[in-house]
Amino acid sequence: MPNPHDVEAESARGGLDVSSLRARCELHDHSVMTAIRQAGISWNAENRLAMPLHRIYTPPGFFTKDEKRALVDSIASMYVGLPAFLVITLFCPIDDDDFYIGKQSHSERASEQGKPFVRIVSQHLARTAEGKERRTRTIRSLEDRFRAVLEAKNCEWEIHIEEPAADLWRLSGHDYPAPGSQAESQWRExxxxxxxQGSTIADHLAEKASL
Known part of the structure; x- marks a missing residue:
């Protein structure tokens, strides 16, 4: 089992593998957990950020079928290690008389600015980005998934990520398993x-909050 000095040293070298560390130590070891928190490190691996829902609001017919598929594949690639079914992407075409930016309809705004507007709303549950640097990387990484196609279409866009409480979340009558648990691995398989049987995401969050 690692000790707090191992955590600090590995973190300073930039070589701390949090997923490996999770497997090497007990979650109840408060000294290690405290060192991790002081180092500004989340238990969450960099490529296992969240349980994501993405809603993309556009004018009707904005994306082609191939563009949608390419976006879906790119977005899903952010969440390697999570059960694939958790990554939900919804393309939401909105009619002009239902789509307003300020007091302008979408078409009025597009005529004024010379470009269409796209609004992207994403949700990340359970595995949230902790610390300024990681939060910046997360939003920029997600935005980069959209950037090429939106720039090619000469768009203006707005994007944000919400982090709802994961303990108010169920799937087909089940609480989500604790991150890194055997149950989560089974769901992925x-x-x-x-x-x-075992700890839920709510148990995990309660334990994390108590440290």
């Missing part, structure tokens, strides 16, 4: 929610 079968690509769907299944019954399990």
């Amino acid at each position: 079968v690509n769907k929610p299944v019954p399990y």
Whole structure:
């Protein structure tokens, strides 16, 4: 099991693998957990950020089928290690008389600015980005998934990430398993929610809050 000095040293070298560290130590070891928190490190691996829902609001017919597929593939690639079924991407075409920016309809805004407007709203549950640098990387990484196609279409866009409480979240009647648990691995393997015994995401969050 690592000790707090191991954590500090590995962090300083930039070589701390949080996923590996999770497997090497007990979650109840408060000294290690405290050192991790003081180093500004989340238990969450860099490529396992969240349980994501993405809603993309556009004028009707804005994306082609191929563009949608390319975006979906690019977005899903952010979440390697999570059950694939958690990554939900919704393309939401909005009619002009239902789409307003300020007091302007979408078409009025597009005529004034010379470009269409796209609004992107994403949700990350459970695995949230902690610390200024990581939060900046997260939003920029997500935005970069959209940037090429939006710039090619000469758009203006707005994007934000919400982080709702994951303990108010259920899937087919089940609480989400604790991150890194055997149950989560099983969900990933079968690509769907299944019954399990063990800690839930709510248990994990409560334990984390108590440290």
